[in-house]
Amino acid sequence: MTRYNLEERFLHGGDYNPDQWLNYPEILAKDFELMEKARANTFSLGIFAWSALEPAEGVFEFEWLDKIMDELAERNSNVILATPSGARPAWLSKAYPEVLRTNEKREKMLHGGRHNHCFSSPIYREKVAIINRKLAERYHDHPALLMWHISNEYSGDCHCPICQENFRQWVKQKYQTLAALNEAWWGPFWSHTITDWSQIESPSPIGEMQVHGLNLDWHRFVTDQTIDFYEHEIKDIRRLSPDVPITTNFMADTRDLIPFYSLDYGKFAQHVDVISWDCYPAWHNDWGTTADLASKVGFINDQYRSLKKQPFLIMESTPSGVNWHPVNRTKRPGMHLLSSMQFIAHGSDSNLYFQWRKSRGSSEKFHGAVVDHDNDEQNRVFQDVAEVGKALEEIKEIKGLHKKAKVAIIYDWDNNWALNDAQGFGLESKRYPQTLQEHYRYFWDHDIAVDVITKDHDFDAYQLIIAPMLYLLPKETMKKFQQYTKNGGTLVSTYLTGIVNETDLTYLGGWPQELQELFGVSVKEIDTLYPKQKNLLLMKEQQYQIHDYCSVVQTNTAQTLGVYGADFYQGQAAVTVNDYGEGSAYYLGGRTDQAFLEDFYQEVTQQLRLQNEWVRQGSTNVSIQSRESQQEQLAPTTYYFVMNFSEENQEVEVATSGIDLLTGKTTNQKLQLAPYEVQIIKVTAPVQ
Numbered sequence: 001m002t003r004y005n006l007e008e009r010f011l012h013g014g015d016y017n018p019d020q021w022l023n024y025p026e027i028l029a030k031d032f033e034l035m036e037k038a039r040a041n042t043f044s045l046g047i048f049a050w051s052a053l054e055p056a057e058g059v060f061e062f063e064w065l066d067k068i069m070d071e072l073a074e075r076n077s078n079v080i081l082a083t084p085s086g087a088r089p090a091w092l093s094k095a096y097p098e099v100l101r102t103n104e105k106r107e108k109m110l111h112g113g114r115h116n117h118c119f120s121s122p123i124y125r126e127k128v129a130i131i132n133r134k135l136a137e138r139y140h141d142h143p144a145l146l147m148w149h150i151s152n153e154y155s156g157d158c159h160c161p162i163c164q165e166n167f168r169q170w171v172k173q174k175y176q177t178l179a180a181l182n183e184a185w186w187g188p189f190w191s192h193t194i195t196d197w198s199q200i201e202s203p204s205p206i207g208e209m210q211v212h213g214l215n216l217d218w219h220r221f222v223t224d225q226t227i228d229f230y231e232h233e234i235k236d237i238r239r240l241s242p243d244v245p246i247t248t249n250f251m252a253d254t255r256d257l258i259p260f261y262s263l264d265y266g267k268f269a270q271h272v273d274v275i276s277w278d279c280y281p282a283w284h285n286d287w288g289t290t291a292d293l294a295s296k297v298g299f300i301n302d303q304y305r306s307l308k309k310q311p312f313l314i315m316e317s318t319p320s321g322v323n324w325h326p327v328n329r330t331k332r333p334g335m336h337l338l339s340s341m342q343f344i345a346h347g348s349d350s351n352l353y354f355q356w357r358k359s360r361g362s363s364e365k366f367h368g369a370v371v372d373h374d375n376d377e378q379n380r381v382f383q384d385v386a387e388v389g390k391a392l393e394e395i396k397e398i399k400g401l402h403k404k405a406k407v408a409i410i411y412d413w414d415n416n417w418a419l420n421d422a423q424g425f426g427l428e429s430k431r432y433p434q435t436l437q438e439h440y441r442y443f444w445d446h447d448i449a450v451d452v453i454t455k456d457h458d459f460d461a462y463q464l465i466i467a468p469m470l471y472l473l474p475k476e477t478m479k480k481f482q483q484y485t486k487n488g489g490t491l492v493s494t495y496l497t498g499i500v501n502e503t504d505l506t507y508l509g510g511w512p513q514e515l516q517e518l519f520g521v522s523v524k525e526i527d528t529l530y531p532k533q534k535n536l537l538l539m540k541e542q543q544y545q546i547h548d549y550c551s552v553v554q555t556n557t558a559q560t561l562g563v564y565g566a567d568f569y570q571g572q573a574a575v576t577v578n579d580y581g582e583g584s585a586y587y588l589g590g591r592t593d594q595a596f597l598e599d600f601y602q603e604v605t606q607q608l609r610l611q612n613e614w615v616r617q618g619s620t621n622v623s624i625q626s627r628e629s630q631q632e633q634l635a636p637t638t639y640y641f642v643m644n645f646s647e648e649n650q651e652v653e654v655a656t657s658g659i660d661l662l663t664g665k666t667t668n669q670k671l672q673l674a675p676y677e678v679q680i681i682k683v684t685a686p687v688q
């Protein structure tokens with residue numbers, strides 16, 4: 001059942017913390033005045049408000065929240081109401097120390113910070129259930145309530161005795177017998193045979209972390225346990241407000257915006273009604289071009305759209321800078337509108353901010369906000385936000401529309417965890433998520449839509465599936481790949497594929513038979529290069545550089561497309577293609593430079609007719625993404641977001657004219673874009 005999509009308009013607004021300002025009535029009054037001016041319509045409330053809602057155990061104060069919610073309802077604004085479990089009141093930690101998290105070194109944390117509770121603690125669960133139920137009872141039919149925001153950025157793990165016991169139960173449930181467990185975890189290695197379930201302990205840096213099956217299962221357990229906590233949180237909420245959608249805000253990792261490491265969001269996505277996430281790119285950095293970063297933002301937004309195959313929400317972003325990047329730059333003029341429209345272009349139905357108003361004290365007092373300490377609507381950031389609010393109104397008809405992709409890239413959490421553990425190959429050079437981003441880059445540069453899916457998604461929807469470095473590859477997925485290719489799909493795989501099974505045990509007897517049949521090759525060896533060492537790929541009179549990895553393969557039915565230029569495998573196949581059923585399976589044996597990926601994918605996309613037909617002459621600095629109207633009986637309409645991610649003027653040529661929704665003007669086929677400019681062009685005549 002899809003509960004999502006209750007609003008006609010894009011959501012614009014963000015985290016609002018009136019609980020910090022209850023002693024400042026003039027500030028609260030000013031907030032409402034400014035909200036209208038910023039064209040903000042949606043506010044996330046109560047995320048960290050537990051101590052304001054329950055100042056002492058069993059003593060509840062909702063009047064302040066009633067007032068805010070009523071006022072917002074009166075102004076036709078939405079509330080995304082949070083459960084406050086992300087940060088608990090001091091009285092709770094004091095009275096029930098078991099709620100505090102124990103870290104992997106088995107040290108009990110003290111009260112402080114946030115996002116640091118034990119997911120197993122029965123007392124924490126009970127206290128959370130009480131406050132959540134009270135919120136649901138009081139607000140389930142409040143006219144402002146649009147959605148539930150469960151906790152905040154679930155993350156981390158707890159290693160307390162209760163969690164250890166839960167982990168043991170989880171493991172027992174999974175393996176049933178010690179014999180099966182020891183087989184899966186390869187028990188006899190370094191004498192790690194488990195002879196009683198009680199011997200199982202979560203991985204710890206002060207203990208043993210070399211049992212890879214155990215590490216992998218711990219990651220899976222942490223995901224399951226976090227989802228279980230989330231399910232516990234929503235029980236009464238779902239019962240009391242069955243039609244109000246529920247979300248929890250997801251994240252991405254590092255400055256490169258790679259998929260979040262520690263939770264399998266592919267699994268978690270199945271438990272939320274709509275995906276929402278918090279996106280904080282370091283625009284204007286000193287390590288890459290604006291387009292480099294924009295393509296990474298594109299990748300991760302595509303992942304969040306693809307996980308549920310529906311529009312998602314940007315739950316948090318910043319109107320200016322953040323406070324936690326090593327250097328916190330503010331957005332240059334134009335960047336706020338551009339970066340906000342990029343979210344929409346990839347399938348977001350919102351642009352929400354952290355934070356509405358800058359906090360007065362503590363660590364986030366200098367974090368970007370819609371309203372600064374100056375309280376001034378004339379300041380540049382406020383004006384930028386108001387401009388985005390206006391733009392979202394102008395493009396209202398795009399809200400809820402889908403984005404179609406015929407190309408998919410597979411990202412797999414199990415694989416990332418196992419590969420990260422693997423003691424072998426280049427310890428620093430695996431870079432699995434970054435490699436996916438490199439493959440993705442061709443499609444971003446050429447304005448071809450991509451879904452970022454998991455191995456559990458339906459493959460048949462795609463003409464091209466790119467599945468690099470699936471080191472952990474269950475037989476079931478191999479069979480799925482076979483079926484997909486047999487039915488006419490094109491599959492691209494690479495070095496470091498198909499080496500271990502789902503419990504991180506290597507396949508015996510050579511490269512798996514299923515893969516040999518599919519790719520028509522057999523991988524014999526994987527050579528690992530030092531960072532300064534290179535090999536060459538010779539293909540069609542061209543020469544490309546290979547670094548980090550070279551698989552030495554024996555070709556069987558596959559056709560060799562390119563060969564290595566050096567070393568003991570000089571002249572042997574480095575790139576192959578195999579006809580398999582109605583489709584083709586490519587194997588890229590070496591890790592190549594971007595120039596090869598550019599030429600390779602150009603050919604593949606041409607063969608499959610996957611190029612963006614609307615773009616006659618594009619630019620790698622200008623990203624063009626679209627959302628399409630699928631309404632029956634109406635002429636199909638496509639909305640093209642043409643975005644200049646560079647500091648220079650750009651020109652692109654497109655197939656048809658249209659109407660720029662931001663200016664109302666008719667565009668012609670040559671589009672001129674100023675630095676950071678975005679145009680959103682509505683084209684009603686479909687391009688054949």
Ligand code: GAL
Nearest residue numbers: 152153278280316322354367
């Ligand atoms: C998020 C968090 C917010 C705020 C923000 C700052 O990770 O959910 O509460 O701290 O970061 O960028």
